Amino acid sequence: MRTITPSGAESISIGELSRDSGVNIETIRYYERIKMLPAPPRTASGRRAYGPAEKRTLAFIRRSRDLGFTLEEIRALLVLGGPERASCADVHKIASTHLANVRNKLSDLVKLEAILAETVAQCSDGATPDCPVLDILDAGRHSD
The missing domain is CATH 1.10.1660.10 (Multidrug-efflux Transporter Regulator; Chain: A; Domain 2)
Incomplete structure (x- = not known):
């Protein structure tokens, strides 16, 4: 209204x-x-x-x-x-800190992508009981 x-x-x-x-x-x-x-x-x-x-x-x-x-x-x-x-310097400081955080997250995501890509590449088509994806997520999976 x-x-x-x-x-x-x-x-x-x-x-x-x-x-x-x-x-x-x-x-x-x-x-x-x-x-x-x-x-x-x-x-x-x-x-x-x-x-x-x-x-x-x-x-x-x-x-x-x-x-x-x-x-x-x-x-x-x-x-x-x-x-x-x-002044723009005050804004620059906040934005620069945020940019550094974003870059750190991007770096972490690139590392994560590499780990996941490698792990997924190791996956079979379901023919075996082992699953690298589950293994990497559950570290105690095969420690029984």
Whole structure:
């Protein structure tokens, strides 16, 4: 339900914000509870009335989450991008740390891929009772 606020700005309901952003209603409420998303003004009937600022903040949070930033990192980025914008160096530090974490995860995934590929390659077509995949997952499998 779109309404016009006394200031003339258009506002939308939490349901519309959820549909527009692709963020679940409960997640929006959670972001409000943890103060990542400012609580919006309420209509006379008590419904939340979201405007462009809340919509933009939610889009920022959603995009940051899509890129794997933690809630703590996003909170810091929101503060740094707020009215008293910080230097790019502060943002760079957070993003660089996150990039290093992503690179570490990628390295771990490459190692994992190699182990799984080798193990799967050792699998028979089911002709034998031994299964290298189960063996690698259950180290105590053959220790009986």
